[in-house]
Amino acid sequence: MRVVAALSGGVDSAVAAARAVAAGHDVVAVHLALSRSPESHRVGARGCCTLEDARDARRIADVLGIPFYVWDMAEAFERTVISDFIAEYEAGRTPNPCVRCNEHIKFSAVLDRAIALGFDAVCTGHYAQVIAGPGGLTLHRGVDPEKDQSYVLAVLDPAKLVHVMLPIGGNTKSEIRAEAEQRGLLVAAKPDSHDICFIPDGDTAGWLRSRLGERPGQIVDVDGTVLGEHSGAYAFTVGQRRGLSLSRPSTDGEPRYVLGIEPVSGQVRVGSHDQLAVHRILATGPRWVGQVAEPGTRCLVQLRAHGTPVEAIIIESAPDLLVELTQPYFGVATGQTLVVYDGDRVVAGATIERVDQAIEVGGDR
Amino acid sequence: MAYLDHAATTSMSPASSAALIAELGQLGNPSSLHEAGRRARRIVEESREQIAAALGARPGEVVFTAGGTEADNLALKGLYWSRSAADPRRRRILVSAVEHHAVLDTAQWLADHEGAELVLLPVDGIGRVQLARVRELLSVAPADVALLSCMWANNEVGTMQPIAELAELCLEFGIPFHSDAVQAVGQVPVEFRSGISALTISGHKLGGPVGIGALVVGRDVGLTPVLHGGGQERNVRSGTLATATIAGLAAAIGEAVDQMAARAAHLSNLRDLLVGQVLRVVPDAVLNGDPVLTPAARLPNNAHFSFSGCEGDALLLLLDAQGVQCSTGSACSAGVPQPSHVLLAMGVDSVQARGSLRFSLGMTSTPADIAELVAALPGAVDRARRAGVSTVGRTA
Numbered sequence: 001m002r003v004v005a006a007l008s009g010g011v012d013s014a015v016a017a018a019r020a021v022a023a024g025h026d027v028v029a030v031h032l033a034l035s036r037s038p039e040s041h042r043v044g045a046r047g048c049c050t051l052e053d054a055r056d057a058r059r060i061a062d063v064l065g066i067p068f069y070v071w072d073m074a075e076a077f078e079r080t081v082i083s084d085f086i087a088e089y090e091a092g093r094t095p096n097p098c099v100r101c102n103e104h105i106k107f108s109a110v111l112d113r114a115i116a117l118g119f120d121a122v123c124t125g126h127y128a129q130v131i132a133g134p135g136g137l138t139l140h141r142g143v144d145p146e147k148d149q150s151y152v153l154a155v156l157d158p159a160k161l162v163h164v165m166l167p168i169g170g171n172t173k174s175e176i177r178a179e180a181e182q183r184g185l186l187v188a189a190k191p192d193s194h195d196i197c198f199i200p201d202g203d204t205a206g207w208l209r210s211r212l213g214e215r216p217g218q219i220v221d222v223d224g225t226v227l228g229e230h231s232g233a234y235a236f237t238v239g240q241r242r243g244l245s246l247s248r249p250s251t252d253g254e255p256r257y258v259l260g261i262e263p264v265s266g267q268v269r270v271g272s273h274d275q276l277a278v279h280r281i282l283a284t285g286p287r288w289v290g291q292v293a294e295p296g297t298r299c300l301v302q303l304r305a306h307g308t309p310v311e312a313i314i315i316e317s318a319p320d321l322l323v324e325l326t327q328p329y330f331g332v333a334t335g336q337t338l339v340v341y342d343g344d345r346v347v348a349g350a351t352i353e354r355v356d357q358a359i360e361v362g363g364d365r
Numbered sequence: 366m367a368y369l370d371h372a373a374t375t376s377m378s379p380a381s382s383a384a385l386i387a388e389l390g391q392l393g394n395p396s397s398l399h400e401a402g403r404r405a406r407r408i409v410e411e412s413r414e415q416i417a418a419a420l421g422a423r424p425g426e427v428v429f430t431a432g433g434t435e436a437d438n439l440a441l442k443g444l445y446w447s448r449s450a451a452d453p454r455r456r457r458i459l460v461s462a463v464e465h466h467a468v469l470d471t472a473q474w475l476a477d478h479e480g481a482e483l484v485l486l487p488v489d490g491i492g493r494v495q496l497a498r499v500r501e502l503l504s505v506a507p508a509d510v511a512l513l514s515c516m517w518a519n520n521e522v523g524t525m526q527p528i529a530e531l532a533e534l535c536l537e538f539g540i541p542f543h544s545d546a547v548q549a550v551g552q553v554p555v556e557f558r559s560g561i562s563a564l565t566i567s568g569h570k571l572g573g574p575v576g577i578g579a580l581v582v583g584r585d586v587g588l589t590p591v592l593h594g595g596g597q598e599r600n601v602r603s604g605t606l607a608t609a610t611i612a613g614l615a616a617a618i619g620e621a622v623d624q625m626a627a628r629a630a631h632l633s634n635l636r637d638l639l640v641g642q643v644l645r646v647v648p649d650a651v652l653n654g655d656p657v658l659t660p661a662a663r664l665p666n667n668a669h670f671s672f673s674g675c676e677g678d679a680l681l682l683l684l685d686a687q688g689v690q691c692s693t694g695s696a697c698s699a700g701v702p703q704p705s706h707v708l709l710a711m712g713v714d715s716v717q718a719r720g721s722l723r724f725s726l727g728m729t730s731t732p733a734d735i736a737e738l739v740a741a742l743p744g745a746v747d748r749a750r751r752a753g754v755s756t757v758g759r760t761a
Contacts, residue, residue, distance in 0.1 A: 067685055069678065069682055116751060117749070
């Protein structure tokens with residue numbers, strides 16, 4: 001096969017590309033330029049698109065003896081991932097930019113371009129597995145529970161999976177590092193990137209402040225009593241406990257958590273841990289990796305990246321996805337992705353729109 | 366395998382590599398007074414004389430540098446600092462809009478950090494500086510001008526600049542004139558003529574080694590040093606002289622200038638073949654730069670095309686996969702594709718600019734290279750066209 005290997009400059013994509021080469025594919029390395037801002041080139045040691053990463057990626061391609069190109073996706077990245085990120089926070093939601101990047105950039109713009117240029121597949125260093133079964137290709141969790149990235153790939157439908165190569169999902173991170181070492185890839189010891197790649201210093205609230213400005217608002221309890229002030233609701237996420245800086249302690253002496261964010265007024269509602277409990281979740285735009293699940297199907301759902309999957313029953317599967325959790329879940333942020341699993345198999349991914357009472361008052365059901 | 370990127374770097378000539386290799390095993394710092402030093406010094410000075418002779422300069426006017434970029438930096442910074450120190454009114458730096466980044470970015474740096482005012486000299490649709498505009502810009506306030514810099518020939522589209530006329534203009538207004546002749550030497554006559562204050566040359570573009578170049582600087586031209594240290598090269602460029610690469614550079618320039626007519630004929634014959642063949646197999650390709658294919662108008666080794674509806678990067682990838690090596694323009698953009706500032710300055714729109722490729726020939730090029738290109742190009746253009754310009758960054 002003719003394969004485009006996306007090389008970030010990190011160890012995972014390096015080993016993925018090396019394996020594609022070793023498997024005898026005709027591999028071309030592509031590094032995505034996702035940022036044009038010189039800051040993230042120079043400051044960022046923790047992000048994943050610094051100039052240093054681009055050099056590392058080029059060096060990996062040289063070691064593997066494959067051509068290397070930089071594809072400039074900065075404009076599309078800004079237009080899809082970054083603008084969505086800002087708009088979502090502005091709307092009081094908590095987006096997952098990695099999901100959006102996989103949806104709009106890696107497995108869309110990059111894949112489309114690769115196919116158009118005569119390639120058969122895009123190969124990445126995601127910890128997830130594409131498995132061929134009797135019913136076609138299915139997407140599964142990576143075997144390393146610490147690193148599994150199937151959650152952020154739950155936008156891949158079977159038509160896409162045909163063109164997706166995930167060579168490292170069957171291994172643990174330590175195995176991949178050892179293999180990188182053994183293959184002489186100099187990035188074997190490079191630290192993992194954890195943060196949002198376009199916010200290299202990890203200060204998401206500060207980054208949003210620079211884009212959205214100060215937006216003062218109130219912090220209120222469930223009765224509407226004002227407990228404090230904040231300078232921008234975008235600094236808060238449902239379930240968050242730290243950084244509330246409330247002027248008075250709660251009456252019961254228990255910690256306060258963010259329960260919700262009202263986008264128009266910028267009001268941040270806080271309450272007790274119990275009040276975070278969620279039983280029903282409505283998620284929009286489900287993408288089914290294979291067949292649409294029947295209502296009544298028991299499944300597992302994961303509600304944030306690296307979150308623990310919990311049992312649920314699918315109440316409705318079209319046009320939107322409505323699930324009932326077997327046990328209450330504490331802290332569900334709208335805007336996050338809900339991924340439905342059958343064991344380790346990804347069944348569907350959708351964007352969390354409303355929870356519990358909000359579903360009833362939403363008006364359309 | 367067809368290498369059609371000789372403007373990026375070209376093969377070393379046998380004479381140059383022989384001179385380089387002969388000197389690599391030798392001991393001696395040309396600045397030392399003892400015998401080993403004297404021996405090395407003799408090589409350096411003979412090389413200097415050979416280079417000066419090839420360019421119509423005096424030996425004392427040749428200042429060795431580590432390459433073209435350093436020579437351009439020395440010319441612009443050195444002239445600007447020297448001229449503005451002598452008269453603080455001299456702040457304007459006039460450079461053509463199609464300069465190599467070594468000149469453009471240096472001028473921009475002087476504007477950003479040293480109080481210079483950068484004035485870009487506009488070019489016409491084929492990339493040639495408009496003399497009437499230059500005269501206007503100079504005559505506004507000639508006393509405010511620190512220097513003028515314009516390349517001898519453009520590295521992307523091959524357009525020759527009106528160097529003699531610019532030199533006359535600068536003489537008339539009493540302004541130092543620098544010209545980056547990196548692409549021109551060895552292909553077209555380059556003379557360090559009256560009116561030119563400084564001239565940049567580079568080894569690896571003309572069959573010499575990489576890592577060596579020179580700035581030819583008139584004896585009466587004040588130049589503030591950029592590198593300080595041991596005071597070599599008239600105290601203008603400190604650093605131990607690189608005897609071996611200097612010998613290699615001299616051999617390459619000597620050979621290139623001696624054989625210029627034959628070289629130009631070889632290159633332009635192949636180039637004319639390439640242009641004709643490309644237009645035959647891709648009839649809607651657009652030749653950028655001067656359509657007059659004479660050495661007075663256009664570098665003999667240069668062909669540059671736009672392919673409408675294509676991404677240059679996609680074409681490059683597809684041709685590379687077929688063993689055809691070319692460039693989307695200057696290789697210096699850190700791998701991130703940007704529309705060429707040269708094409709934009711010529712008035713080409715940014716979409717067409719991004720769909721462009723440069724093919725540049727060298728002394729080792731053959732008709733077989735062109736045949737390979739011609740075999741691979743139509744398929745690559747077809748596929749790149751189907752991939753289109755819009756697939757880049759298209760949302761799902």
